[in-house]
Amino acid sequence: xxxxxxxxxxxxxxxxxxxxxxxxxxxxxxxxxxxxxxxxxxxxxxxxxxxxxxxxxxxxxxxxxxxxxxxxxxxxxxxxxxxxxxxxxxxxxxxxxxxxxxxxxxxxxxxxxxxxxxxxxxxxxxxxxxxxxxxxxxx
Amino acid sequence: xxxxxxxxxxxxxxxxxxxxxxxxxxxxxxxxxxxxxxxxxxxxxxxxxxxxxxxxxxxxxxxxxxxxxxxxxxxxxxxxxxxxxxxxxxxxxxxxxxxxxxxxxxxxxxxxxxxxxxxxxxxxxxxxxxxx
Numbered sequence: 001x002x003x004x005x006x007x008x009x010x011x012x013x014x015x016x017x018x019x020x021x022x023x024x025x026x027x028x029x030x031x032x033x034x035x036x037x038x039x040x041x042x043x044x045x046x047x048x049x050x051x052x053x054x055x056x057x058x059x060x061x062x063x064x065x066x067x068x069x070x071x072x073x074x075x076x077x078x079x080x081x082x083x084x085x086x087x088x089x090x091x092x093x094x095x096x097x098x099x100x101x102x103x104x105x106x107x108x109x110x111x112x113x114x115x116x117x118x119x120x121x122x123x124x125x126x127x128x129x130x131x132x133x134x135x136x137x138x139x
Numbered sequence: 140x141x142x143x144x145x146x147x148x149x150x151x152x153x154x155x156x157x158x159x160x161x162x163x164x165x166x167x168x169x170x171x172x173x174x175x176x177x178x179x180x181x182x183x184x185x186x187x188x189x190x191x192x193x194x195x196x197x198x199x200x201x202x203x204x205x206x207x208x209x210x211x212x213x214x215x216x217x218x219x220x221x222x223x224x225x226x227x228x229x230x231x232x233x234x235x236x237x238x239x240x241x242x243x244x245x246x247x248x249x250x251x252x253x254x255x256x257x258x259x260x261x262x263x264x265x266x267x268x269x270x271x
Contacts, residue, residue: 036172038171038172038175038176039175041175041179042175042178042179045178045179045182045183046182048182048186049182049185049186049189052185052186052189052190053189055193056189056192056193056196059193059196059200060192060196063196063199063200108171109171109174109175109178110174110178111157112156112157112158112159112163113157113158113159113162113163113232113233113236114158116178116181116228116229116232116233117159117229119181119185119228120185120225120226120228120229123185123188123189123192123221123224123225123228124222124225124226126189126221127188127192127195127218127219127221127222127225128218128222130192130195130196130199130214130218130221131195131215131218131219131222133196133199134195134198134199134210134211134214134215134218135211135215
């Protein structure tokens with residue numbers, strides 16, 4: 001398998017956006033890539049987690065709807081609000097260049113602990129809803 | 140130092156404005172790769188929490204051949220496990236982040252053993268009661 005860096009990188013398609021074009025149609029990577037692909041792995045971990053949230057959230061809201069409409073609506077509204085905020089926050093961490101092209105010191109880390117805290121609160125609320133559902137919800 | 144400056148420019152905020160302060164007011168900015176690995180560990184705990192939650196919802200939703208009391212206890216135990224997992228996700232992330240900033244060994248946690256025991260108890264209950 002050829003080394004894309006040694007070969008001068010991919011030359012076709014949308015990957016041109018992140019590869020610096022040099023005179024003589026020679027293309028070289030913008031910077032030394034992160035061989036650990038940290039940013040991609042983290043981004044995919046967020047996607048997996050948010051998909052899991054969507055699936056479990058829908059199941060919990062549906063289960064709560066059978067017991068109490070008010071609780072189901074409250075959970076759904078909270079979920080929609082947080083999902084919108086989360087989308088905006090994660091989009092702000094968007095990348096202009098392909099992340100693996102970055103030097104490790106320019107990888108984007110969390111702004112602070114607000115996002116993990118919010119995700120934790122979301123999971124905790126869902127847990128409490130299921131707990132109440134299992135033991136009997138006030139209707 | 141230049142590494143710290145580069146990361147601050149990426150996050151766009153100074154350390155004094157980053158919350159929680161009991162994490163960010165200590166030490167220096169670690170290697171971003173370690174921070175990202177810590178973030179992924181946090182997400183793995185969250186997904187574990189959601190998996191337990193799904194199990195709790197399934198016990199309650201599916202018409203298992205067990206009494207209502209057993210179903211309620213099993214579901215409740217799994218939901219409490221999910222809650223514990225979610226809390227561990229946040230606390231573990233913060234403790235790890237602080238340890239990384241202070242270049243200390245990462246702290247350990249006993250939550251994993253508690254969760255394993257809880258899941259084993261629920262599985263045994265459903266296996267024994269359900270097979271009768």
